[in-house]
Amino acid sequence: MCAPQTAWDHCVEFHGHSCPGLAIGYRIALAAADRLGVTFSEDEEIVCVTENDACGVDAVQVLTGCTMGKGNLLYRDTGKHAFSFFNRRDKSQVRINFNKQIKKDQDWDKEQFQNYILDAPDEEILTFSEPSFELPQRARIFNSIICEQCGESASEHKIRLNDDKKLCLDCFADYSRGW
Ligand SMILES: [Zn+2]
Ligand SMILES: [Zn+2]
Numbered sequence: 001m002c003a004p005q006t007a008w009d010h011c012v013e014f015h016g017h018s019c020p021g022l023a024i025g026y027r028i029a030l031a032a033a034d035r036l037g038v039t040f041s042e043d044e045e046i047v048c049v050t051e052n053d054a055c056g057v058d059a060v061q062v063l064t065g066c067t068m069g070k071g072n073l074l075y076r077d078t079g080k081h082a083f084s085f086f087n088r089r090d091k092s093q094v095r096i097n098f099n100k101q102i103k104k105d106q107d108w109d110k111e112q113f114q115n116y117i118l119d120a121p122d123e124e125i126l127t128f129s130e131p132s133f134e135l136p137q138r139a140r141i142f143n144s145i146i147c148e149q150c151g152e153s154a155s156e157h158k159i160r161l162n163d164d165k166k167l168c169l170d171c172f173a174d175y176s177r178g179w
Helices: 004-015 020-036 056-064 110-119 169-176
Strands: 046-050 073-075 082-087 093-098 126-129 144-146 153-155 160-162 165-167
Touching: 004 020, 004 056, 020 056, 020 082, 020 093, 020 110, 020 126, 046 056, 056 073, 056 082, 160 169, 165 169
Parallel strands: 046 073
Antiparallel strands: 046 082, 082 093, 093 126, 144 153, 160 165
């Protein structure tokens, strides 16, 4: 985890701008680190399941080290401002949801809303619960298979069989069009 006084700046730099959505992810990532007693995840010891693909995900990636590339950031699209965190070491876990209702009750502009999110106490903006799903498997390394039509290689779990031919999803889609 970055030093607290610069953590927000790191998030803004990575994301490209400051916004309320980024602030939501920032607060959730800090709260998760606090609750699970974790720091930056260098390997896959921390897994995050995000329920949205909005601005806040970038702050979570910067602060927790849960990233798409490492395979410890998973997307479960419910369209909610919720993130679940799993610690593989001690099996602790938490789901954190941002209370969007707060905004509706106020007459804030974007910047006021963002500043409020950055300063408000956890209990006022966040709801903590147990994730309703299991800890995901560790990222698996799959063999690569060469598609027999286009010649590009793809992970074996993304290859489809058509008339005994191994096809990538692009070529398989061509075959199945019109069915
Ligand atoms: Zn943004
Ligand atoms: Zn192909």
